Amino acid sequence: MKASPKEIKIMQKMQPGTITLSGFLGNDKRTLNEIIEDDFRLLNALEFTPEEIADRMQYFTDKSWNAFTDEVLIDDIYQVETEVVRGKLPCPFGHVGIYRKAITKFTNTRKNISLSWTSLNIHLIRAHGFFEGKGSSFRLEPAELVNAIFDR
Amino acid sequence: MILVILKDIATLCSISGVLAIILVIAHRFLNDYGIVKININGKKDINVKGGNSLLSSLADNKIFIPSACGGRGTCGACKCGITKGGGPLLPTERPLLTKEELITNTRLACQVKVKSDIYINIPENIFNIRKFNSKIVEIIDYTYDIKGVTFKLDAGEKIDFKAGQYIQLITQPYAKMRQSVSRAYSISSKPEEDDRIQLIIRYVPEGICTTWVHQQLKVGDEVSFTGPYGDFFLRDTDADILFVAGGSGKAPIKSILDHLQVVGTQRRMTYFFGARSKKDLYLTEEMKAFESVFEYFRYEPVLSQPKAEDNWDGKTGYVMPFLKETIRDPQNTEAYLCGSPGMIDAVSKALIAAGIAKDKIYFDSFG
Ligand SMILES: Cc1cc2nc3c(=O)[nH]c(=O)nc-3n(C[C@H](O)[C@H](O)[C@H](O)COP(=O)(O)OP(=O)(O)OC[C@H]3O[C@@H](n4cnc5c(N)ncnc54)[C@H](O)[C@@H]3O)c2cc1C
Ligand code: FES
Ligand SMILES: [Zn+2]
Secondary structure, three states: OOOOHHHHHHHHHOOOOOOOOOOOOOOOOOOHHHHHHHHHHHHHHHOOOHHHHHHHHHHHHHHHHOOOOOOEEEOOOEEEEEEEEEEEEEOOOOOOOEEEEEEEEEEEOOOOEEEEEEHHHHHHHHHHOOOOOOOOOOOOOHHHHHHHHOOO | OHHHHHHHHHHHHHHHHHHHHHHHHHHHHHOOOOEEEEEEOOOEEEEEEOOOEHHHHHHHOOOOOOOOOOOOOOOOOOEEEEEEOOOOOOOOOHHHOOHHHHHOOEEEOOOOEOOOOEEEEOOHHHHHOEEEEEEEEEEEEOOOOEEEEEEEEOOOOOOOOOOOOEEEEEOOOEOOEOOOOEEEEEEOOOOOOOOEEEEEEEOOOOOHHHHHHHHOOOOOOEEEEEEEEOOOOOOOOOOEEEEEEEHHHHHHHHHHHHHHHHHOOOOEEEEEEEEOOHHHOOOHHHHHHHHHOOOEEEEEEEEOOOOHHHOOOOEEOOOHHHHHHHOOOHHHEEEEEEOOHHHHHHHHHHHHHOOOOHHHEEOOOOO
């Protein structure tokens, strides 16, 4: 599918070196809408909405926020630490909003899965259903993410 | 038949070519605002080419408004008063402006486009901000992820700053980065050493500027920056001082202490440095050495999660519980904080609960 002019504009902001060092699309050959639609289908099959996932990620980020850079054990299973760097990042969709340079490192100790996400990732999932392109350093595979953050 | 098709294509091409030319001309014409005037503080006019941001138009004229995010509309450091012109408030500005600032027509200089004459108000101290060219003369590995980098200014250049202020480091294109960005870093050296500055820079994985500093820069490289910025500096009173820092937040406090060593002080000072384990501690000997320099100074590193092999016998946990016991008179105590926004929130709350007035707690507010 061909990307629309609006999509092209957003994809330009997602290129390496524009907002972040390596960009948001990785080596994914799909258009932005294709990436979002494919992940949306995956989520549907998993019976989760982007909001539910973003809420759960925010829950862990908030709980570990109070521990500054320390690792905390949440609900006896999840080992989480959030590191905040001074400064903020804008959303590549041109959305009015700015997001902390905060990285949450997360481990589900029972399933032995480790993942990282930033405050911007939570926003991109909640507001845009965007989990980043394949090959991006911050790509979150929906199935792996759901498996890691929900205890089921 | 083929000839007819080719003729049609040629006609179409020439029509679209003409249309493209009209569009380019229209675009040029519509975006040509000519030369416009910026009036500063009712005192000085500068003429600039219209159409650029107020921030960059001023920078082109060597007037550097603070911009901790390098003009991306994310820090709010570039606020300035506009008395006339500037166009309507943009949605990108609103999240960073308070109700009061909205009423007083405070705007973000990086978002406002100068398309016609504009009248602005900026603090006089902004005229002290300049662009400096420098050469790296030293890079020290303080920890596994923190480097101290010293930049020597071009021959004859001097920087006039207050201990605690910051500069904006300007990156050069590297790897996939095709453009420059600028990022804020506190100066860690003393103002008396005015031909150079030292910065303490912590590596951020996938960070544009810190990857450049940690993986590309070497001694001898030429680097530019603008500054000095910020109102995080020591107030000239005789109040007791509490310094609280974490991570790279040690930088401005080091500058303040180095400066106090030169000018001398009788003030009672306690410095808490919060870190996770021993591998995150640095400059400990240097900070401890101040205990024999000043009349009353204590350096207290506090580890939140010391490792067994650290053999740590110092304070453990977070710094907050230790603050109250060090405060002699909350009415006569100032606190200077530098670190992550979470740490600043928590320490500010603890200090306010201990009776220190909110306006006596100082930190850089664009974290
Ligand atoms: C007043 C002030 C003083 C400061 N002083 C100092 C100082 O003395 N020392 C110091 O070390 N720092 C200091 N800072 C912080 C500094 O300005 C920078 O913000 C910091 O160094 C990071 O810059 P960067 O360009 O490396 O990271 P950036 O590139 O701006 O941002 C990196 C962030 O983006 C996230 N990210 C990257 N790619 C993606 C993606 N694809 N998806 C989602 N998220 C992604 C990363 O996880 C990381 O959180 C100060 C800041 C301020 C405001
Ligand atoms: S420079 Fe950061 S908001 Fe304008
Ligand atoms: Zn958005």
